Structure formats: C-alpha cells, structure tokens
Amino acid sequence: MECDNHEDYIEKICTLQYDVLLKDNQSAINEYVDFCSTRQILSIFDFNNKQLRLFGSSISTKEAEKRFFDLQNELLIENIKARKIDGILWWYETWDATWQQYNAEITADIEHHYNTNVSSVIILNELGEQVKIDFHKLEEIYGTRIKRIRRSKIDELQPIYWKLTPLNIEQFLLDSESTEYLWIKDDFDKKMKGLYTRFITIERIQNMRLFKQFSILHEEYLTKYGKIDNGTMRFLYHGCPESATRKIIERGFNRSYCGVNGCVYGRGVYFSTDSSFSDKYANPNEKKEKRMFYSRVLLGRSMIGNSTMCEPADGYDTTTNGTHIFVCYYDSQCYPEYLLTYM
Template sequence: LNGVSKWILEALCQNQGSLEYRSLNAQLSKHFTVAEETMRTIFFDNNSFAIEEGKEKASGAEIISPDSIIVAKTSARLCQNKTCQGCDNFHLCRYYVCGGCTFKDKCKNSHDLRSPQNAKILEKCDLQGLTEKQIFQLLLQNDPFLLPEICAHYNKGDGESGSCKFNTTCTKLHMCLHFLKGDCTFGLVCKRYHAIGAQGMKLFKQYSNENITGLYKIYRNKLIIQDQKPRPAPGEYHSCVSESDREEICLFFVRRNCQYNERCVRVHWHLPYKWQMWEGESMTWKNMDDMENIEKAYCDPANAMSRTDEQIFRVLTLQRFVPLVDFIKMIYRGSPVRRLSTASSVSHPPHYILTTEWLWYWRDDGGAWVEYGQDGTGDAQASLSSQTLENIYLADKNGDIEFIAGSQKYKLYFKGGHGLQMYQQNLRYNTIREVRRRPRFVSAHDVEAKLSSSSSQSTVVTVPSNWDKKALPEIGYKACALHLTKIWRRIVTALFTPTMPQRRITILIIESVIKEDSNLPNGYKVVRKHLFHGTDKSLVEAICEQNFDWRMCGVHGTAYGKGSYFARDASYSHKFAAGPRSKVMFVALVLVGDYTKGQSQYVRPPAKGRGTALYDSCVDHVTDPSIFVIFEKHQIYPEYIIKYT
C-alpha cells in the first residue's frame, strides 16, 4: 500500500471499519492532495477496500457518490489449528481478538500480535503501521470465523423463527438480514428481530462491551464485503474512461493500425468480439475458451444458451455434461460473463470495416425469430428496421419506442420487464412478445478476408473540392505538403502567424491531412472554426489516424471542462507544442456550435436551460471566446499540421 492507501485504511479502522465517502474525503483532503487517477486506483483495488454504492449521484470530478460506504478489507485471517508450522495466518487467541478472553496471561493461546509468526503476517498483509485495536477491527469484519453467522433459515419462512427448527438452541444469530444490510423496508412492523435479544446475546459472551455496542456496524461492514460485486482488474481502469470505452474493442487495433498503443483506453483484441468470464479468486476477467463457437451460438437469436458441435457430440455419446453459457443471465458455471465488441456499425461511416452490426428480432406466434423490417409469417411488416432500432437504442438504452405493424400499434421496451430482457407490447390487446438484439456473425476467417480485401476499402468517400483525389488513402490518412503557391498554405499561414512572435518563428512545412472519414456532419447551421492545438510530435500520427482524445493525448488544462482544448490564437497552443527544436501544431476544423462558459467539473457540456438539449462546447468567455473545449471526437477534424521552429 502507498502512503495515501495506508492513511485511508487507518482512518477507516479508527472509525469502526468504514466511513461515508464524503466524510472520508473531507478528512483526507486535510492531509493529502491526490490526483483523480490515483484515487481511482486506490478505491477500486479490491484487496484493500469494498464499496457500497450510495443513492446520491457523483458530481463533477468525483469518482464515487458522496453517500457511498467505504469499508476496509484484508486477506489476513486467524489460524483455526494454532499448532501448525509455517502457516500464513495469525496465531492468536480468538477471544483476545474479540476482546473478551478471561484467561489473560494464563491463556494457552497467544496474545502476542508481534510474535515472529504474527510479525510475518503483518508484513505480508502490509499492516505493520496499524495499532492492535485497528487490526482487530479489520479481522472482525473480514474473518468469517470471528462473528456468529446470521441464520439463513430464520430469514426465510413464516414461523416465529422463520424456517429454523432449532429455535432457542440455534448457534447462529437470529436477526433480520435486511436490517443489518440497511435495506429493510418493513421498519417497525418487520416480523424479524431488529435487535439482539437475550438469546442472541449468549453468542457474544466473550466479546468486549465496545465490540458488542458496535456489532451492527461490524455486521454491516462484513455484509458489504461479502456482497461486493465483481470489478474489472485494476489495470483495466483508466482515468475518466467511461464504462462503454472499457468494454469496447479498439476498431483501429482490429484493423492492425492503432497508433495510441498502450495509451489507448479501449481493449486491444484481434477480433471484433471477445468473451470473458469473471474469476472471483483472482478478481479478474479471464478469456473464455472456444470463443468463436460461443459467438456463433450467440448470433442466433433462437439460442438462449451456447451450443457447439463438441457439446452436441458429448450429449449424443452420453459423455459428461459440459456447462453452457447462459446468454440471458450472462453467466457460466455461476460466474458473470461479458461480451466485448467493436463499436456499433450505425455509429461509424458505412465504409468502416469490422464494426459490429446488431440485428433486432421479435418472436412470432410460432416461436420463430423474425428480424424487424422483414416479412414475418402471416404478420405485417414492422415499420422499424434493425438499423433504426439500433440508432434509437444507442441514444437511450432505458427508453422505449412506439411503432406500427399493419393496423396494429406496438411499444418496444429496451429495458426488461415481465422476466424478459427486452419486449414489445401490443397497445390494443396488451400481448407481449420477446425481443432480442444479436450481432451478425463474423468468423476469424471473415476478419482476415475483410482486412486483406481491397473491395472493403473501395467505397467512394466524399472529400473537400480543394483536395487531390489521387492522394486519398485506402485506409487511415495521408499527410500531403502544401506548396508555397497553394492558396490553402497562404490561408493557414495567415491564421497561424498573427499572434506568434514573428522574429523567432520559421514555418518548415504545412501538411494537409487527408483521411478516409474526412467530412464533419453536414446539413446543420452549425458554427465551424479553424482552431489551434499544440502537441508532442510523438502523438501526431495517432491524432491523424484516430482523432483527438484528451485522455490519451494529454491535458491542456481542465479549467473549463475535461475535454480536448483548442485555441483561437496560435500563441496559446504554442505553449503545449513540445519539442526542444522543431515543434508541431494542428489546425483543426471544429464544430463549436452553441457554447457556454465551462467549469472544471464538466465531462460534457451542460443542458440549455431546463430542457434536455445540451450545448455543443464550452469556452473561457462567452462574449469573446479564445479557448474552446470539445467533448466529442466527431466535432473535430485535424485538417492541417504546421511544423515550425
């Protein structure tokens, strides 16, 4: 653990093992100034802390909601044998840890936390700096053998003791599990105990009064640790990276040309899909075997479970049962499963290869799955297509959409209900049909064929009229030098030089960036500006290939929001053009649209008034803006590169 992590661990143990994030953060800020990325690494390290998400929303740059509970964790345990040699657990008296050992110095079990055996465990678990009281607090809420177990049978059934048959002789705690978790909705009318009665207190005879007083919180902490949901491995977290980015395969890497390399926030994988299973012991996502067959089964909407030729063969030959992936619950052998994929095909231009094409199906009366927009068996064709549904779904995954098929009106619900993931409902008869969204299957062979085929790159791309069409690359980009006689060189020079110190600047070359996805959106009366962005020379190729992404390109400030910064004046961007001799600056064509003054906590532009529409960008001064913050890549086109000394 680093210094900040140790301080947090001590603070939690000093406060009965847990604190609300707002309280912990207030105390922490008095001692440390911690970067957001460091905080994220600390709190999402499953070996040190568990988190119960609160109901409030995290605002601005906060990584956790203020009312979330942070609980201290440890892998340290008490040895149950106490006579073993070379053990990896503490050799301590259980009742000494619980605070109620009556034998004191005469106890046959150790009361020495600093003995050679225990000192080894303290060092291994990085607990040397904690006091004895703090370590015992950690053990109480982490070691499953120190607290009486909550009776599961008592919390089921309608009898006075639930379904527990032992009643007064039960060695487990009879208490409302939901009350201890803090989510019992029955309150005073709950038929389960919300307090430890005389019978329950017999289980705590050898516990100190202080620990008995704090039992509710100790149990609450223990349950939070037990209920902690799987999280991706720490290395998969990246500052200010959305969950969708972390679960999206890098399209450029699949196409063998991601220039960001290890800086890339997306997943690098050779296929446009990836199946993984959560491994609880190592707390990481592990790649699944037979990935292509799982994908092939998943692409068939009729399959609720994975099926492969090998599995069918085993069934026919009466061999042992082979576990299947449950596509509805997304589990395998009881563990969570996830499918990563490239971006949806509707979010990129048609000539982009290896995006994921999602198809939408509904189930007819005969049990057959029919794609939307296609003719069903005896049913009228729906007015929606897969492409239309995909666009609507990506805009609001929790929403719904009304449509017409023949003379009937339907509503399609994207968020599950009625035991289904998605469904459509007839608005007249209230009948319900299951809906499934599945990708079009692409094999590993298909991927190689698409990559090697020139036909996949032959789509005509519209480019500005001033470009040399012969220079247009088949894939990626090409930088073409602008000659001194070219009018565009004179225009770019005129944009660049006015605010730069004339005596010290020599333009070496101006290049025009020609890309396959060259056009910004048209059809709207949106304000466009040529703006400057200084950067390191090592990032030029990546920016030309994959556009600006501030999470990978570096930060030019956060005063007006967390996004890509562009300047009206070249002199401002000159500060960020790194290089001992020659420097590099982009002239980008930017859709600034409607803008408002930015704030440091913004991760996207704010809403316009009370409506749902957002501003397009943020600026330093609304009346005379010189700095523009852009949050979406599709608003930016890196049009020119200026290399100068």
C-alpha cells in the first residue's frame, strides 16, 4: 500500500475493548476493513493481543481510529439491546477531563467487587499498575495520582448512534464530514441557503432523562398512529436566544415561556419545518452567533390553532397554522436532539 506523503506515514495501535463481540460479527469487521481500504489505511486485527494496528497517513489514521471506537460502541449497544450482555460500564477521567472506559476485564473485576459492598479494592489497571478503587469516593488512586471514576448502565432506549458516556447530560460536536452532520446541514440549507454567512457547528444533545420521557410517549404514538409514519415523529426547528439554550438542554422545552414571541396558534412551544422561519427567533449573541434546535417532535393529530388555546381539543395532540408551524403542549412531546450554531 502506498501513501501520498511518506513523511506522514504512521502506525497506530488501538485496544480491542470488546474483542468477543468483534469476533462474533465478521460482517462488521469486513465493513470496517473496507472503510479503511478506501482511505488507504492498512488495518490488522490481532485478537491474541487484543489490538488493532492501523498504518497510513496521520489524518486518515485518526479518522479510522474514531470509526473503530464508534464501531465498538455500536456493537456493545446492539448486544445490550438484544440482552446478550450486561450493560454496566466503568469509567475513569483522563488528564484532559474526558472520560475513558475501562476495558471489559477490568470493568467486570470492578463490578464484581462493587456488588460485594466493599469500600475499596486493589486491582491492576490497563498499565499494569496496582491501583486502589475507592467506591465511597469513586476514585482510582495510585500514589499521589487520583482519578475520578464513574459507573453507568446503558439504557435500552438509547439510540445506537449516541456516544457512550457516564455523564447524565452531554453535548457532542458532530464531525462536519459525517452522514449525520450532512443530513442536518442539507435540510437546514433547503430554506436557509444564502441567508447566513457562516455555519459553525452542530452538537448532538444527549440527555437520557429527557429522551426516555420522549421515548415513552413515542411508543404510545406508534401504537395509536402506526409505525409506517413513525408515530407522526418529525424533526422540526426551534430558534431561540443563546441564553435559553442551556435550560432547554437540561430541562427540555417549557411552554410556560409562551408569549415571549407571540402565541397566535396556541399557548405552547413553537416549531417549524421551515428553518428560515425559526431563524427569525434565533436572536444573535454579542458575537453575532445564532442558535437553533433541530428537534424530535411528536405531531399526532393537529388542528388549526388560535391565541386563546391552552391545549388542543379532545382527539388532537398539537395545533398548527395549516402549513409549517406546529405547537406542542406537553413537555415529553419534543426532544432537543441537535443544536445548530451559525452566523
């Protein structure tokens, strides 16, 4: 295999955290090898040493490394949902304040002792160091070095494309070349192309508490309105000032703020299929940056609304202007999955 820039040719070794899952899924391995080949990356799976060796340019190798960790997470979530394995994960905080999973063997060891209700235990970490795991303080201790640790359990409702994290709420910056990013950006541009000067970021909001509430209601809508139409679930836009974004990310949409920007079609939370309409309510900050949510919304049956309505009539779930505006009246009816930032 040849590389365009020989000086940039590197080797990268990745740990096979879930080697058993990979061995049982040859199609996933084949798909990953093809992914690497198209980027001129040589990938070698060494199951004996639980390693993946990557050879190629630094940029392409970094991309292949990221895809590999995503692949392992996807396989883990798939198997948890299929009830083939336990969904318990143990994490430690690294020097740059990000969270890293312990490998499967260490996780099993920590979890075993955790369930015996001991206050602490001495184990070997991935570097072969004898470290103390303090379950009361949730710390890994090695001499004067102390790392925070956390225990998490993967929820079966978690979307397979979400990143695994021990945190209850987290925002993940999407790769501008990923399918997920391009799909959202393309939809945004259907109405907004030429109306902004710079598109900055798309962040995925992972708030499992809010998502579970939404998912429970979504199941009811699937039963009521059918799976063919995905229970009337749509992705819609909601523009807002930057000051409102943190509350929405942490607590969800709140219709008690109705009236700040008018309530012509009902006293609820407003969404639109038209990004240029929602842009009118995305007030810029001091840097002239705007914020807009691209949210999951359960429409159900919708009726024409008016300014006096505090909820839709019996038999209906939302109100509308009849074209692109939809108004929700229940907190769990909408989930703020993506936050778009632009100028």
